[in-house]
Amino acid sequence: MSREYGQFCGLATGLDVIGERWTLLVVRELLIGPARFNGLLHNLPGIGPNLLTDRLRMLTERGVVEQTSLAGDGRARLYRLTETGEELRYPVLGLARWGLSFLDKSDTDGETRAEWGFLAVQAMIVQEAIPDVDEVYEFKVSDQIFQILVHGGEVTFERGEVQEPALTIECDAKTFVQVGARMISPFQAIATGDVRIKGDPEAVLRCSLMLGLT
Incomplete structure (x- = not known):
């Protein structure tokens, strides 16, 4: 069931698209580069295949993400950000920079990726x-x-x-x-x-x- 704020406000409407749990982290992975479904699933431990499918479907329906065929394998699908999705780069980077100040030693056991x-x-x-x-x-x-x-x-x-x-x-x-x-x-x-x-x-x-x- 879609949950929306029902407010005539750009921030609220933006959060209708990317405010659900895991959604921005899917966007983060695609800001690094296009990825296959299994690659996203591997790099987002804890999300689960059904939830990842739901998030990708929603982002695709909203025009944030698109699917393309993988060269040499017509059945494989590659997910990448659309031009609209790429517009999230600087807001996401700004949020990441802001979030760095909240990290402490208790977070160091969490997942870390070089990418x-x-x-x-x-x-x-x-x-x-x-x-x-x-x-x-x-x-x-x-x-x-x-x-x-x-x-x-x-x-x-x-x-x-x-x-x-x-x-x-x-x-x-x-x-x-x-x-x-x-x-x-x-x-x-x-x-x-x-x-x-x-x-x-x-x-x-x-x-x-x-x-x-x-």
């Missing part, structure tokens, strides 16, 4: 601290590699390795979240060896400032 780091760095960007130099920062978080590219005062994000980054930061997923949530400082993590940095010290400072970590 979430790709969204975390996007959420952490301090716009007024974007460097005025063109350079690339590479992050190796557990088994995932992604980059922040700074060019002409603009920031973009890509997954995969990069040639000659100004800075490479390597750590596991849990440490990455702890640093982003300011549960530990970058310098503490470096001192204990949980974070390993290679590159220009000035680039380290510029990147730290841009991520609000100093």
